[in-house]
Amino acid sequence: xxxxxxxxxxxxxxxxxxxxxxxxxxxxxxxxxxxxxxxxxxxxxxxxxxxxxxxxxxxxxxxxxxxxxxxxxxxxxxxxxxxxxxxxxxxxxxxxxxxxxxxxxxxxxxxxxxxxxxxxxxxxxxxxxxxxxxxxxxxxxxxxxxxxxxxxxxxxxxxxxxxxxxxxxxxxxxxxxxxxxxxxxxxxxxxxxxxxxxxxxxxxxxxxxxxxxxxxxxxxxxxxxxxxxxxxxxxxxxxxxxxxxxxxxxxxxxxxxxxxxxxxxxxxxxxxxxxxxxxxxxxxxxxxxxxxxxxxxxxxxxxxxxxxxxxxxxxxxxxxxxxxxxxxxxxxxxxxxxxxxxxxxxxxxxxxxxxxxxxxxxxxxxxxxxxxxxxxxxxxxxxxxxxxxxxxxxxxxxxxxxxxxxxxxxxxxxxxxxxxx
Numbered sequence: 506x507x508x509x510x511x512x513x514x515x516x517x518x519x520x521x522x523x524x525x526x527x528x529x530x531x532x533x534x535x536x537x538x539x540x541x542x543x544x545x546x547x548x549x550x551x552x553x554x555x556x557x558x559x560x561x562x563x564x565x566x567x568x569x570x571x572x573x574x575x576x577x578x579x580x581x582x583x584x585x586x587x588x589x590x591x592x593x594x595x596x597x598x599x600x601x602x603x604x605x606x607x608x609x610x611x612x613x614x615x616x617x618x619x620x621x622x623x624x625x626x627x628x629x630x631x632x633x634x635x636x637x638x639x640x641x642x643x644x645x646x647x648x649x650x651x652x653x654x655x656x657x658x659x660x661x662x663x664x665x666x667x668x669x670x671x672x673x674x675x676x677x678x679x680x681x682x683x684x685x686x687x688x689x690x691x692x693x694x695x696x697x698x699x700x701x702x703x704x705x706x707x708x709x710x711x712x713x714x715x716x717x718x719x720x721x722x723x724x725x726x727x728x729x730x731x732x733x734x735x736x737x738x739x740x741x742x743x744x745x746x747x748x749x750x751x752x753x754x755x756x757x758x759x760x761x762x763x764x765x766x767x768x769x770x771x772x773x774x775x776x777x778x779x780x781x782x783x784x785x786x787x788x789x790x791x792x793x794x795x796x797x798x799x800x801x802x803x804x805x806x807x808x809x810x811x812x813x814x815x816x817x818x819x820x821x822x823x824x825x826x827x828x829x830x831x832x833x834x835x836x837x838x839x840x841x842x843x844x845x846x847x848x849x850x851x852x853x854x855x856x857x858x859x860x861x862x863x864x865x866x867x868x869x870x871x872x873x874x875x876x877x878x879x880x881x882x883x884x885x886x887x888x889x890x891x892x893x894x895x896x897x898x899x900x901x902x903x904x905x906x907x908x909x910x911x912x913x914x915x916x917x918x919x920x921x922x923x924x925x926x
Contacts, residue, residue, distance in 0.1 A: 581794035590867025591722035663799030674734020740767035777825035798826035822852035
């Protein structure tokens with residue numbers, strides 16, 4: 506999925522913490538020295554910082570949205586979220602984006618301006634550990650140039666989120682370890698403590714109303730870099746020790762699957778690129794947007810419409826996924842073209858069944874015209890659809906004007922489904 510929203514959030518490397526008073530500002534150098542001991546990465550220069558008030562935060566974020574994200578990119582992402590059923594029809598992505606950032610960002614490191622911003626807060630001083638999170642970003646930026654690091658995966662949505670998980674996961678691990686060491690312990694010695702610290706960012710129910718109201722997909726993809734990224738970083742450290750802090754930047758994970766399953770990172774398991782179905786008269790359509798659809802995307806989709814148990818069981822069998830939104834040159838109708846590859850035909854068959862439940866769940870109208878063991882065709886809220894399974898591959902065409910639009914995609918499957926009725 507396109508993640509313009511998440512990319513902007515992490516471009517600011519924001520954490521929801523209170524700003525330190527001036528008396529703690531001098532501790533920045535001390536905290537950087539502690540980070541250097543933990544990571545083996547020495548500070549190359551002092552970190553510039555600036556204090557801004559809450560009103561300035563909103564203006565700053567709105568300016569960054571206008572600078573960093575094109576209106577057509579926001580529109581494309583918003584429509585993709587709605588097409589997959591991740592967001593309701595009346596969802597406003599840009600407004601939610603600015604509201605969420607304004608609500609949560611109270612201290613952030615901007616890796617484009619190379620500056621740490623400390624936000625005035627009436628709630629009092631923060632613990633120094635929160636500052637460590639932001640300084641961890643600054644230190645990583647000095648060594649690995651975070652803007653370029655994220656930008657190198659710009660053509661791969663799932664890969665970009667994996668790199669974001671490296672960035673946020675490492676900062677979260679270092680912040681947590683910094684706090685843990687003050688108690689004479691270490692995350693490396695306590696799996697239970699690691700689990701508790703990694704889930705701390707979830708324990709904010711009621712504190713952030715905008716976040717609480719946001720669609721599940723946005724909440725999950727915002728938390729993923731912090732929670733799963735932290736656990737991934739810990740797994741790399743267990744295998745590579747201190748060298749693991751640099752390794753994740755020098756050899757980035759390729760997918761959210763590698764973040765979720767570090768053994769696949771070490772084994773260099775790469776996602777496959779499933780063949781997308783084609784529409785009849787392809788020249789009648791133009792590309793509106795496209796992207797990858799990773800294991801995390803599938804896990805959230807199954808969880809939202811089916812349940813957590815089914816999501817946890819099936820999503821790890823994902824091998825690859827992609828989508829396109831195509832716009833009709835005649836009437837500007839948008840069609841969703843999607844495909845995923847699964848480890849076994851059995852896993853694909855299970856997803857084929859579950860995806861039918863997803864379609865029923867995201868649409869008010871779900872009418873089956875024809876079906877067979879490997880194909881289901883009918884009509885939904887936005888037009889004709891054709892869902893198919895062939896071996897380990899599941900594909901879907903959605904939002905077509907008529908069955909004829911899909912006839913060349915799999916004529917045999919359409920005919921077989923029709924005959925079965």
